[in-house]
Structures are given as structure tokens and as C-alpha cells.
Amino acid sequence: xxxxxxxxxxxxxxxxxxxxxxxxxxxxxxxxxxxxxxxxxxxxxxxxxxxxxxxxxxxxxxxxxxxxxxxxxxxxxxxxxxxxxxxxxxxxxxxxxxxxxxxxxxxxxxxxxxxxxxxxxxxxxxxxxxxxxxxxxxxxxxxxxxxxxxxxxxxxxxxxxxxxxxxxxxxxxxxxxxxxxxxxxxxxxxxxxxxxxxxxxxxxxxxxxxxxxxxxxxxxxxxxxxxxxxxxxxxxxxxxxxxxxxxx
Amino acid sequence: xxxxxxxxxxxxxxxxxxxxxxxxxxxxxxxxxxxxxxxxxxxxxxxxxxxxxxxxxxxxxxxxxxxxxxxxxxxxxxxxxxxxxxxxxxxxxxxxxxxxxxxxxxxxxxxxxxxxxxxxxxxxxxxxxxxxxxxxxxxxxxxxxxxxxxxxxxxxxxxxxxxxxxxxxxxxxxxxxxxxxxxxxxxxxxxxxxxxxxxxxxxxxxxxxxxxxxxxxxxxxxxxxxxxxxxxxxxxxxxxxxxxxxxx
DNA sequence: CGTGAGCTTGAGACCCATCAATGTGAGTGG
DNA sequence: CCACTCACATTGATGGGTCTCAAGCTCACG
Numbered sequence: 001x002x003x004x005x006x007x008x009x010x011x012x013x014x015x016x017x018x019x020x021x022x023x024x025x026x027x028x029x030x031x032x033x034x035x036x037x038x039x040x041x042x043x044x045x046x047x048x049x050x051x052x053x054x055x056x057x058x059x060x061x062x063x064x065x066x067x068x069x070x071x072x073x074x075x076x077x078x079x080x081x082x083x084x085x086x087x088x089x090x091x092x093x094x095x096x097x098x099x100x101x102x103x104x105x106x107x108x109x110x111x112x113x114x115x116x117x118x119x120x121x122x123x124x125x126x127x128x129x130x131x132x133x134x135x136x137x138x139x140x141x142x143x144x145x146x147x148x149x150x151x152x153x154x155x156x157x158x159x160x161x162x163x164x165x166x167x168x169x170x171x172x173x174x175x176x177x178x179x180x181x182x183x184x185x186x187x188x189x190x191x192x193x194x195x196x197x198x199x200x201x202x203x204x205x206x207x208x209x210x211x212x213x214x215x216x217x218x219x220x221x222x223x224x225x226x227x228x229x230x231x232x233x234x235x236x237x238x239x240x241x242x243x244x245x246x247x248x
Numbered sequence: 249x250x251x252x253x254x255x256x257x258x259x260x261x262x263x264x265x266x267x268x269x270x271x272x273x274x275x276x277x278x279x280x281x282x283x284x285x286x287x288x289x290x291x292x293x294x295x296x297x298x299x300x301x302x303x304x305x306x307x308x309x310x311x312x313x314x315x316x317x318x319x320x321x322x323x324x325x326x327x328x329x330x331x332x333x334x335x336x337x338x339x340x341x342x343x344x345x346x347x348x349x350x351x352x353x354x355x356x357x358x359x360x361x362x363x364x365x366x367x368x369x370x371x372x373x374x375x376x377x378x379x380x381x382x383x384x385x386x387x388x389x390x391x392x393x394x395x396x397x398x399x400x401x402x403x404x405x406x407x408x409x410x411x412x413x414x415x416x417x418x419x420x421x422x423x424x425x426x427x428x429x430x431x432x433x434x435x436x437x438x439x440x441x442x443x444x445x446x447x448x449x450x451x452x453x454x455x456x457x458x459x460x461x462x463x464x465x466x467x468x469x470x471x472x473x474x475x476x477x478x479x480x481x482x483x484x485x486x487x488x489x490x491x492x493x494x495x496x
Numbered sequence: 497c498g499t500g501a502g503c504t505t506g507a508g509a510c511c512c513a514t515c516a517a518t519g520t521g522a523g524t525g526g
Numbered sequence: 527c528c529a530c531t532c533a534c535a536t537t538g539a540t541g542g543g544t545c546t547c548a549a550g551c552t553c554a555c556g
Contacts, residue, residue, distance in 0.1 A: 019340065049484065067394045069403075070480035075394040089383040092267065092376070097387045097485040120376065124369045128340070131379045134386065135337040139345045141389035146315045146323040148397035149441030153512070155317075184534065193397030198512055200536060216521090232318035236297065237345040401544070432502065446544055448504060464553090497556100504551065511544085519536065526529080 004030045005109060007059040010083040010172070015129040018136070018239065025125050033115040039106050045086060046100040052090035054110040058082050061106025062182040066190065067098045075148075076191040078140065079103075079164070079183075081171050088134055091116040103182045136239045143237045148193035151232060156192040157202045158231030161212065165221055166235055177221035206230070252278045253357060255307040258331040258420070263377040266384070266487065273373050281363040287354050293334060294348040300338035302358040306330050309354025310430040314438065315346045324439040326388065327351075327412070327431075329419050336382055339364040351430045384487045391485045396441035399480060404440040405450045406479030409460065413469055414483055425469035454478070 012026050021029070036059065039045070045056045045063060056063075063086050066076045077098065080086045086100050091113045102108075120127035143163075147156050164181065168174035181188070185203070186196040194202075206212045211227045213220045221227050260274050269277070284307065287293070293304045293311060304311075311334050314324045325346065328334045334348050339361045350356075368375035391411075395404050412429065416422035429436070433451070434444040442450075454460045459475045461468045469475050 065390070067390065069394060069398050070477075071398075071403075073398040075398040077390045077393045089386060092380045092383055093387070093487055094489050095484060095487075097487070098390055121372045124372050124375060127372060127375050127379070128368065131375070131382070132340045134379070135340055135382060138337060138382065138386045138389060139341070141386060141393060142313070142315065142325045142346055144393050145325045145389060145396060146317060148393060150317050150319075150321040150323040155319075185536095186534080195513055196535085197514080197537090201512095204536080229318075236343060239341055239343075239345070241342050433504095434502080443545060444503085445505090445546080449544095452504080499554105499556080501554095502552085505549085507547090509544105509546075511542105513543090514541075515539085517537085517539105520534085522531105522533095524529100524531080526527100 004034075005036060005059045005107070007057075007083050007107075008109070011057060011085075014083060014171075015133060019125070019129040019132045021125055021129055025123060025129075028119060028123055029126060032111055032119055034109045034111040036107060036109050039102050039108050041102055041104050041106075043102050044099060045102065045108065046090065046096050046098070048096055048099045050096055051094065052087060052096050052113065054112050055088055055091050055116050056086045056100070057109040057111060058084055058086060059107035059109055061108075062103035063100055063106060064103055064183075064187070064191070065098050065100050074190045075193065076187060077144065078137070079191065081168065081173060083171055085130075085133065088116070088130060103187070139237045139239060153192075153194055153198055153202050154205065154230065155232050156194065157188070157199060158206060158211070158227050159233050160188070160192055160231075161206075161219060161221065162228055162231045162233040162235075163238070165219075165224075166238060166240070170238075170240055177224050179219055181217050181219045183217075252282075253284060253307045253355070255305075255331050255355075256357070259305060259333075262331060262419075263381060267373070267377040267380045269373055269377055273371060273377075276367060276371055277374060280359055280367055282357045282359040284355060284357050287350050287356050289350055289352050289354075291350050292347060293350065293356065294338065294344050294346070296344055296347045298344055299342065300335060300344050300361065302360050303336055303339050303364050304334045304348070305357040305359060306332055306334060307355035307357055309356075310351035311348055311354060312351055312431075312435070312439070313346050313348050322438045323441065324435060325392065326385070327439065329416065329421060331419055333378075333381065336364070336378060351435070387485045387487060401440075401442055401446055401450050402453065402478065403480050404442065405436070405447060406454060406459070406475050407481050408436070408440055408479075409454075409467060409469065410476055410479045410481040410483075411486070413467075413472075414486060414488070418486075418488055425472050427467055429465050429467045431465075 008030055012029050060082050063080045064076050065078045066074050068074050090096055147159050165177050168179045185199050189196040189199040211223050213222055256278055260277050308330050311328045312324050313326045314322050316322050338344055395407050413425050416427045433447050437444040437447040459471050461470055
């Protein structure tokens with residue numbers, strides 16, 4: 001039933017680019033059981049500690065994953081955009097180890113865990129493609145560990161702005177290094193392990209230096225090369241280098 | 249050919265506990281093509297930026313993954329012990345996004361990428377089990393993002409000591425909350441995003457408070473409950489809760 | 497015993513957090 | 527169309543946690 005939401009095609013294209021899928025695979029993905037629901041901004045898709053029952057694919061909008069420390073501080077561990085699965089891992093783990101919340105209003109396709117389990121057992125290429133997708137997720141987590149662990153505030157913020165720019169462009173959601181940042185400065189701060197006050201100062205500084213300009217939530221990268229250097233950014237970890245990997 | 253190194257059994261048992269394997273699956277894993285080599289401490293198993301050719305399974309000893317920032321700072325992003333794959337993701341990605349180095353002398357089984365690709369395509373249960381293994385890796389990365397992003401130094405160090413204790417016990421490499429920490433304080437610092445000087449002070453403080461005691465590289469957790477609280481530690485993210493997940 | 501890597505400790509500096517106040521713009525209701 | 531409100535952004539002043547620099551210590555090993 002290829003009357004699936006158009007974003008399904010986007011998701012399939014991304015998977016296919018890193019791990020080739022046959023036409024039959026693509027059709028199987030298109031017709032996987034799911035239900036679509038519109039979800040308001042700030043809604044929880046997954047809650048830390050609860051056993052998951054379905055897997056959410058973002059059809060539009062943004063979401064983020066986060067954890068809360070015992071002190072009550074929040075750390076955002078990833079940001080997700082249209083075409084991405086936000087909690088694929090939950091299909092195979094007993095209990096969720098973090099929460100997922102929408103950043104904006106979003107259209108979400110909920111796929112029953114069972115459907116994911118079945119399609120991946122009966123179709124090894126789909127399993128591999130989804131696996132690779134989670135491996136790229138991992139790579140981004142590793143880079144974030146480095147970002148919050150070893151970079152100073154200016155570098156950290158510049159780095160994440162570079163990452164968002166490339167990921168949004170790869171997803172067809174931005175171009176010319178200009179995009180709507182769907183988060184408040186406080187959320188940005190929680191993603192880079194700083195306070196919103198300090199993020200504000202850093203953004204101002206990056207603006208004064210002519211690396212970026214801002215208008216409300218819109219970010220324009222005025223000088224990609226310099227922002228890239230300022231952010232110690234190397235896009236290798238995004239694994240956008242789609243050289244058609246695998247012969248099997 | 250079940251004349252494989254005994255640690256293969258350990259690895260298989262761990263995989264099986266989170267994602268059930270048939271006897272045939274286990275035999276296939278035991279007889280996967282590989283070559284064993286003894287590697288000295290400090291040797292590189294993988295180098296950032298290079299295309300990987302094989303996948304390393306640690307049979308004995310310890311290894312860690314790390315990245316170097318443009319400033320030359322090192323961030324260790326994970327620690328691995330006997331029975332773990334250190335770079336499974338490399339079998340499916342074009343280029344390595346980080347380096348892997350041994351912490352101690354180690355026996356390593358090198359499995360050709362091609363063998364991993366083949367066994368996972370022809371055997372969906374093995375693919376799933378390895379996938380789940382990488383998902384647990386991801387969960388640990390997420391926790392590390394939180395650790396370096398939002399916890400103060402004392403909490404950070406206490407947290408990682410708790411994590412090591414549980415992981416080593418689960419691997420049968422420690423018991424009674426006592427273990428040999430296979431890293432220098434500088435390496436520990438690079439894992440928690442601090443300096444070795446500060447890690448040293450924190451370790452002393454934890455000792456003075458009676459939470460741990462140290463003798464050379466040996467760590468004894470004197471008061472698990474209090475260290476757990478000090479480290480804001482909840483073992484959920486380790487996904488050691490082996491309730492035999494899946495019917496298919 | 498000499499050597500070197502790693503551990504330990506102190507003093508001072510600095511980056512970022514905290515606290516606090518004000519500014520701004522979108523939405524709401526009168 | 528104008529108060530009013532509320533979330534978010536912005537800015538300043540101050541303090542603290544961690545880094546940096548530097549020196550001495552310990553212990554395994556030759």
C-alpha cells in the first residue's frame with residue numbers, strides 16, 4: 001500500500017544510500033503496519049523507564065531525546081528531524097533508558113515493535129539498513145561526548161550549529177547554510193552542556209565575529225569555513241559519504 | 249570448529265542473554281573465520297579516518313575508543329573488556345570515525361568484515377543479536393553524554409567507577425565491588441572530561457569519605473549504596489536486565 | 497640506586513555558572 | 527487597538543569549580 005506518507009520515501013532513500021535495498025525491500029518498508037498521529041509540541045513519545053510498545057518515525061517536525069540527572073539537570077542527547085526514527089532501539093531493549101519529546105508539533109508514524117521485529121527477521125537487508133542507521137546514531141553520540149567533554153563553550157556551540165546545518169541540508173530541510181533552529185536557547189544549552197545564559201553570550205559573540213547571523217530562531221551561517229574551524233568540525237562522523245557501501 | 253578461544257563462549261552467552269540464539273546460531277558464531285593475535289598495550293586496533301578491514305573481538309585485556317580534538321585534547325568515548333567487539337560498526341560504515349587502542353596487553357580475534365557481513369545476512373538471529381549489542385553500546389554513549397555534560401566532577405568520577413564495577417562483574421572479571429582499574433588517572437580523566445590533577449583530588453576525596461579505597465590500580469568500593477548515590481548511578485542504561493526478551 | 501612514568505599536593509587564574517534585572521515579541525482578552 | 531501576560535532573550539555583577547602551572551613524591555624496573 002504505497003499510500004504511505006511521503007516522508008516514508010525520504011526515510012527509505014536515506015537507508016538505501018548507506019545500505020542498499022531492493023525494490024521488494026522498499027515496498028515492504030512502505031507497507032509496514034503503522035498509524036499516523038499529529039502530536040503537539042512538547043509531547044512525550046517515550047518516557048524514561050517505561051517499557052516501549054511502539055517505535056516512532058518522525059514524518060514532520062522535530063524531536064529530541066534527553067535524560068534528567070538526580071540533580072534535576074537535563075541533558076539532551078540527540079536531535080531528530082523528519083524521516084528519522086527516534087527510538088528504534090526500543091524495539092529490541094526491555095526498557096527505555098531515556099525520554100523522547102517533540103520540539104515542535106509533529107506528524108508521527110507509530111510502528112508496533114512487533115512489526116519491526118518481524119520485518120527485520122524476515123528481511124535481512126532491511127535489518128541491516130536499520131542497523132546501520134542506529135550505527136550512525138552511535139557515531140553522533142560519540143561526537144557529542146567529545147563535544148561536551150573536551151571543547152570550550154564557543155567551540156561547542158559552533159560545532160553543533162555546523163552539525164545541524166549539514167544534517168538539515170542532507171534531510172532537505174535547509175539550504176545555503178541557513179535554517180530555522182527549532183529550539184530555544186535553553187534547549188540548545190541542554191544539548192551542549194552549558195547554561196542558556198552562556199549560550200546566549202556565545203551566540204552573540206559568534207554574531208559579532210561575523211560567523212553567523214540570527215533573526216529570531218533563524219540561523220544563517222555567514223562564513224562556513226570559519227565557523228567550521230571555530231567549531232572544530234569535521235563531518236566525517238555524520239557518515240554522509242554515500243559511496244554505495246556494500247556488495248552484500 | 250569449536251576449538252575457538254574460550255572467550256568466544258562468553259561473548260556468545262552475552263549476546264544470547266539479550267537476544268536468543270539457536271544452537272545452530274551459536275555454532276555459526278563459534279566457527280566464524282578469524283585470526284588470533286597477541287597485541288601489546290597501547291597498540292592501535294583502529295585509526296580514525298582509515299577504512300576498516302576487520303573487526304576486533306577482545307579475547308583478553310582492555311581497550312578504549314577515543315577521539316582527538318583540534319586542540320589536541322583526547323576524549324575517551326568508551327571502555328571495552330574481554331568478550332566485547334570494539335568496532336563492530338566498522339563492518340558497515342565506510343570510514344572509521346574514531347580510534348581504538350589497547351589499554352593493556354590483549355589477545356584479539358580479528359574477524360574479516362566480509363565474514364561479519366555474510367554471517368549476518370544469512371543468519372537474521374545473529375544479525376539481531378549483534379545489533380542489540382551495538383544498541384547497548386549506544387545506551388552507554390548516551391549516559392556518557394549526560395555524565396560529561398551535566399554532572400560535577402565528584403559525581404562524574406563516582407558514576408564511572410560504578411559503571412566499571414557492574415560491567416566487570418557482569419563480564420566475570422570482578423566481584424564484591426572490587427576490581428583492577430586498568431587505566432591511569434590521566435586516561436580516567438580523558439574518559440570523564442576532566443584533568444588528571446582534578447581526578448586525583450576527587451579520588452582522594454571519595455577515599456576520605458569512605459566510599460572507596462585504593463591500592464595502586466586496585467579499586468574497592470567500600471560503600472556501594474553511598475557511591476551509587478554520589479554518582480547519581482542507575483544501572484538501567486546498562487541493560488543487564490536479561491528477561492529473555494524476544495519471542496521472535 | 498638511578499630513572500621515569502605516574503601520582504600527589506599547592507597556589508593562582510579563568511571559564512562558565514549563578515543570581516538578578518530588564519528587554520522583546522507573540523498571543524490574548526477587553 | 528490597546529493593556530496585559532508570559533515565554534524567551536539579553537545583559538551585568540559576582541562567585542565557584544575546575545584548569546593550569548609547578549613542584550615533590552612513590553614505586554616498579556633496569
